[in-house]
Amino acid sequence: MTSALTTPAAIEARNLRLTLGDGEAAVEILRGIDLTVATGETLALLGPSGSGKSSLMSVLSGLERATSGSLTVAGADFERLDEDALARARRGRIGIVLQAFHLLPTMTAQENVATPLELAGEADAWARAAAELEAVGLGHRLAHYPAQLSGGEQQRVAIARATAPRPPLIFADEPTGNLDAKTGAGIVELLFARRAETGATLIIITHDEALAALCDRVVTLADGRIVSDTAAAKAA
Numbered sequence: 001m002t003s004a005l006t007t008p009a010a011i012e013a014r015n016l017r018l019t020l021g022d023g024e025a026a027v028e029i030l031r032g033i034d035l036t037v038a039t040g041e042t043l044a045l046l047g048p049s050g051s052g053k054s055s056l057m058s059v060l061s062g063l064e065r066a067t068s069g070s071l072t073v074a075g076a077d078f079e080r081l082d083e084d085a086l087a088r089a090r091r092g093r094i095g096i097v098l099q100a101f102h103l104l105p106t107m108t109a110q111e112n113v114a115t116p117l118e119l120a121g122e123a124d125a126w127a128r129a130a131a132e133l134e135a136v137g138l139g140h141r142l143a144h145y146p147a148q149l150s151g152g153e154q155q156r157v158a159i160a161r162a163t164a165p166r167p168p169l170i171f172a173d174e175p176t177g178n179l180d181a182k183t184g185a186g187i188v189e190l191l192f193a194r195r196a197e198t199g200a201t202l203i204i205i206t207h208d209e210a211l212a213a214l215c216d217r218v219v220t221l222a223d224g225r226i227v228s229d230t231a232a233a234k235a236a
Contacts, residue, residue: 008075010169010201011037011060016069018055018224029055030066031224039168042195042202044212047221054173056221057205061171062090074168092120095162095170095200097191099177101154103146103161109133110142113161120165132160136190152183156190163194170195173205188214 018030030052037043045053058064062078071078076089103112110129117125133139136156146154155175162170172191176184188211195202204215212218220228
């Protein structure tokens, strides 16, 4: 039996539905999502604003609970876990890079990266944080606060924070949305390089077809449903 058959999928989602609100005010956001993501795959969730792609990321990453359906992420049955168990399951399994960076403003770059490592029980969190920042080209900015960093530098810190615990699964939600084209291109290159170094599964949420085409596979959403699922036509 080949390793492809014996390696569990990074994500197994079946008939995921998400409804917000009650009664007549209820709005169905996700409408029966079936999705399997292979371990080590790079996948783009593509679609315009309001298509449901960010909501799907929130459910797949455990930040939001589906209203119904089944979901297994990195070997954990997310639908059966209570809130505390879900938080523990996310820790170490999932790294998230967001458009707005979400760095803690009162912490230095090194502290922002070291904190999740400390929460995960890493004994050498500070040294690891310094090494991770060095790896993303910010070894000279360890003691700087977010307000002292450019947008591109803040996103590099966010990537270091997400990848430092070596999670098997990384989500990046519009990672270049707040950056100019040149800086954004550098961030994309760095994100893919860090993923390649760690062997993680990478899911990018984007409306940018050019960014989506860099992934192994593109899943397009519209109105809370998957409307296409294809291998990306990556440039040679």
